[in-house]
């Protein structure tokens with residue numbers, strides 16, 4: 001009897017949440033006020049990281065900026081300060097767990113208060129075919145795109161839980177939801193990031209009295225930042241699904257973060273391949289990928305990367 005009541009309640013809840021999600025597409029819910037929040041962004045010297053920093057600054061948040069590239073990170077900090085907002089830049093190599101923990105302690109003592117939002121944005125890709133790729137580059141992708149999420153969460157979640165207030169954002173990728181050829185390291189790390197993020201979100205939901213700690217998973221399609229320069233699908237398909245403009249991508253991600261949306265795929269159309277991967281047979285997806293030129297979309301990217309390595313503009317080791 002109890003199970004039937006539970007089933008009925010579950011079905012009603014299920015319908016409520018489906019309807020609410022559909023309505024939210026049309027009627028945007030109220031955004032939360034992040035004025036005064038202390039927001040930490042990793043990879044803040046990069047293209048999306050910098051744009052995130054500027055967006056959060058516009059909303060009045062104080063910023064903690066982490067990147068391994070001191071020059072570009074300081075430039076981001078300068079731009080943020082020009083908006084009239086406080087920014088604290090730290091040079092951090094996310095491959096090193098101890099550095100993450102030590103810098104988290106430094107932030108606590110130097111800034112004098114707890115980080116309330118973490119935007120895990122730093123990411124890398126080897127850009128080589130698996131068999132041509134030096135092992136250290138494969139390991140680097142896993143360390144930065146996946147392992148760093150463990151250490152960042154262990155460093156900053158305890159204070160959020162203690163205050164029952166916080167937000168953890170994972171910038172994953174559509175390549176964490178479906179895959180293509182020649183980006184094995186990247187897909188492995190982004191699928192791992194998606195799995196990590198989802199499990200963490202479930203864990204927070206099962207803990208009583210922790211409804212104040214939110215999570216958002218951001219899965220963008222190809223963005224025109226240079227990270228995947230050369231990546232290309234069939235011309236005709238590119239008219240339907242062009243590379244995202246970085247500002248647009250960050251705006252869409254911000255819209256989701258500010259309404260505590262658990263998942264956002266950018267653009268919306270990329271929910272389709274995510275669904276088709278789950279629902280259609282493998283071979284059906286393969287022929288669809290071939291038709292769209294998605295099977296070999298990374299070939300020109302790999303070629304361009306080989307060229308950059310040969311010219312000494314990219315990491316050979």
Ligand SMILES: NC(=O)C1=CN([C@@H]2O[C@H](COP(=O)(O)OP(=O)(O)OC[C@H]3O[C@@H](n4cnc5c(N)ncnc54)[C@H](OP(=O)(O)O)[C@@H]3O)[C@@H](O)[C@H]2O)C=CC1
Nearest residue numbers: 043045046047048068069093094121122123222223225227
């Ligand atoms: N561009 C795209 O098409 C897409 C990107 N994404 C994801 O968005 C995020 C941002 O990408 P994007 O802005 O394009 O890339 P960028 O390369 O412009 O930015 C990444 C930043 O992370 C920094 N970084 C790299 N390694 C480390 C490290 N060990 N420790 C600290 N910082 C590090 C980089 O420093 P530096 O390079 O100077 O050494 C760079 O400043 C990534 O997670 C990426 O996977 C998701 C979907 C699509």
Ligand SMILES: CC1=C(/C=C/C(C)=C/C=C/C(C)=C/C=O)C(C)(C)CCC1
Nearest residue numbers: 173175179180221222228273292294297
């Ligand atoms: C595989 C695939 C596609 C192409 C995906 C591409 C080109 C993704 C690139 C993503 C990047 C570079 C993400 C970085 O994080 C389509 C056309 C959507 C159709 C379905 C299958």
